[in-house]
Amino acid sequence: DAKTTQPPSMDCAEGRAANLPCNHSTISGNEYVYWYRQIHSQGPQYIIHGLKNNETNEMASLIITEDRKSSTLTLPHATLRDTAVYYCTLLGGGSNYKLTFGKGTLLTVNP
Amino acid sequence: DAGITQSPRHKVTETGTPVTLRCHQTENHRYMYWYRQDPGHGLRLIHYSYGVKDTDKGEVSDGYSVSRSKTEDFLLTLESATSSQTSVYFCAISPNIHEQYFGPGTRLTVT
Numbered sequence: 001d002a003k004t005t006q007p008p009s010m011d012c013a014e015g016r017a018a019n020l021p022c023n024h025s026t027i028s029g030n031e032y033v034y035w036y037r038q039i040h041s042q043g044p045q046y047i048i049h050g051l052k053n054n055e056t057n058e059m060a061s062l063i064i065t066e067d068r069k070s071s072t073l074t075l076p077h078a079t080l081r082d083t084a085v086y087y088c089t090l091l092g093g094g095s096n097y098k099l100t101f102g103k104g105t106l107l108t109v110n111p
Numbered sequence: 112d113a114g115i116t117q118s119p120r121h122k123v124t125e126t127g128t129p130v131t132l133r134c135h136q137t138e139n140h141r142y143m144y145w146y147r148q149d150p151g152h153g154l155r156l157i158h159y160s161y162g163v164k165d166t167d168k169g170e171v172s173d174g175y176s177v178s179r180s181k182t183e184d185f186l187l188t189l190e191s192a193t194s195s196q197t198s199v200y201f202c203a204i205s206p207n208i209h210e211q212y213f214g215p216g217t218r219l220t221v222t
Contacts, residue, residue, distance in 0.1 A: 032209070043201050043213030044154065091208070098170065099146070099203075099211060101154040 003027070004088045009106045012082075018075040020105050022088030025069045031092035033064055035073045036101070037084040044087070044101070047073065078109045114138050117202050117214040125222055130189040132217050134202030136182075140212075142205040143185040145169075145177060147198040148216075154201070160185055192221045 005023040012018040024033065034049040048055055048062045050071070055062045061074045075082055087104040114137030124130050134143060145157040146169075156169030158177040166177050174196060176188045189196055199218050203211040 034209075041216075043203075043216050044211075046210040046212060049209055098156050099144070099154065100156070100170075103153070 003090050004102055006086070006088055006102065006105045008103065009108070012075075012078045012107060012109050014080060014109055014111050015077055018078040018082065018107055018109070020073040020075075020086050020088075020107060021070065022073070023070045024088070024090055027068050027090060028092070031090040033062065033068075033071050034089050034091055034099075035060070035062065035086065036089070037082075037086045038101075038104075039081075039084040045084075047086075049091075078107075080109050080111065083107060083109045115202060115204050115212060115214040117200075117217050119217060120215065121218045123220045123222060124192050126193060127191050130192050130219065132187045132200055132202075132219070134185040134187070134204075134214060136185075136204045138204060138206070138212075139182060140204040140206045141182075142208065142211075143179065144203040144205070144211065145175070145185065145187045146201045146203065147171065147196075148201060149198050157187065157200075192219075194221050197221045 032049050032051050035047040036044045038044045048060050050062045050064050064071045085104040085106050087101040116135050118133045144159040146154050148154045155171045157175050158169055160166045160179045178186045197220050199216050201216050202214040205211045
């Protein structure tokens with residue numbers, strides 16, 4: 001019963017922006033959108049999260065649509081080290097501690 | 112990287128034996144988590160802790176117990192290991208309920 005939907009894979013050229021979409025049409029009012037990534041054989045890495053405003057940090061930007069039913073994670077200048085599986089997930093309300101990942105998007109950054 | 116280590120990193124054990132995995136942090140974060148990650152099931156929460164001696168069950172807690180007697184250590188014990196507990200185990204820490212920082216993982220094989 002995945003609450004988020006992501007494309008299984010995407011490609012991006014090195015140095016270009018990588019825009020990863022996520023649909024979460026059943027998001028509830030108190031749920032945050034979180035993005036993590038996992039490089040092969042490593043532990044997941046927190047990237048960013050947001051509730052309804054756009055967010056930016058040193059790694060990425062998060063744009064959440066006004067109706068909050070979808071979001072886009074942007075890596076402004078992708079490098080080969082950004083090749084990873086990116087997970088979009090929701091947390092909040094009664095599931096405060098229950099971080100779960102679906103299948104995510106495998107982003108491959110090509111030279 | 113967040114100051115979080117897991118030990119051992121790899122372990123092979125026989126069915127029916129007890130196993131303890133250790134998560135150690137140097138960040139003094141309040142929250143600590145144990146997850147398992149399996150192909151086809153994604154990331155699943157086993158147990159979590161919201162303070163010393165304060166723990167609670169996650170979605171796949173059967174067959175696992177935890178203890179947290181100090182802020183920096185969170186132990187996961189498999190009382191009697193089974194083959195279905197063969198997995199990669201990740202510990203995570205968090206200063207709040209938002210971003211979680213993961214350890215490098217422990218690969219456990221139960222034969």
